[in-house]
Amino acid sequence: MRNPFSEFTVKAIILFFFAFFMHVGVLKVLHLPLFDNKIILSYIINLILIMVVFGSLYLLKNKYKTQLGFLFLAGSFLKFAVFFIVFYPFYKQDHSIxxxxxxxxxxxxxxxxxxxxxxxxxWLNKL
Incomplete structure (x- = not known):
């Protein structure tokens, strides 16, 4: 049996790699700044966060099987917290996003x- 976390990690890295280059490509075609607005940090942090959330759920699947949905919501809260701590102050420096x-x-x-x-x-449907 294949490891769902390993499969997810590979898919996530490939998706984020291609999405990043497509995103930057669109910015280039539109003659917009390519690496402003913490775009690299945003892709890296979001990739790490989804891997942490998925990995945590994978590790906790047996102990907290009936609470996995709530743990997923906690992961979403974590992502919003990271946004407000890391990105929001930078984006609001000029008082608008x-x-x-x-x-x-x-x-x-x-x-x-x-x-x-x-x-x-x-993955959860297979449990």
Whole structure:
């Protein structure tokens, strides 16, 4: 039997790698700043967070089988906390969050959330 965490990690790294280069490619085509708005940090942190949340759920699957949904929600809370601690102060320096700043965080966040949700639902249905 294959390890769901290893499979998830490989999928996540590949997805984030291609998404990052597509994101930067779109910025380049539109003649927008490529690496402003902490885009690299955003992709790295979001990748690490989804791997930590998925890995934690995988490790806790036997002990907290009936509470995994709540633990997943706790992982979402963790992601929001990281956003407000790491990114929000930087984005609000000029008292507004631009579309580029929003996309720099939200694109990797949304990709991670989608991958995490799909992978977890497939994995949990097998339990």
């Amino acid at each position: 631009s579309n580029l700043e929003f996309a720099s965080f939200f694109v990797p966040y949304a990709l991670g959330l989608i991958l995490e949700t799909i992978s977890l639902s497939k």
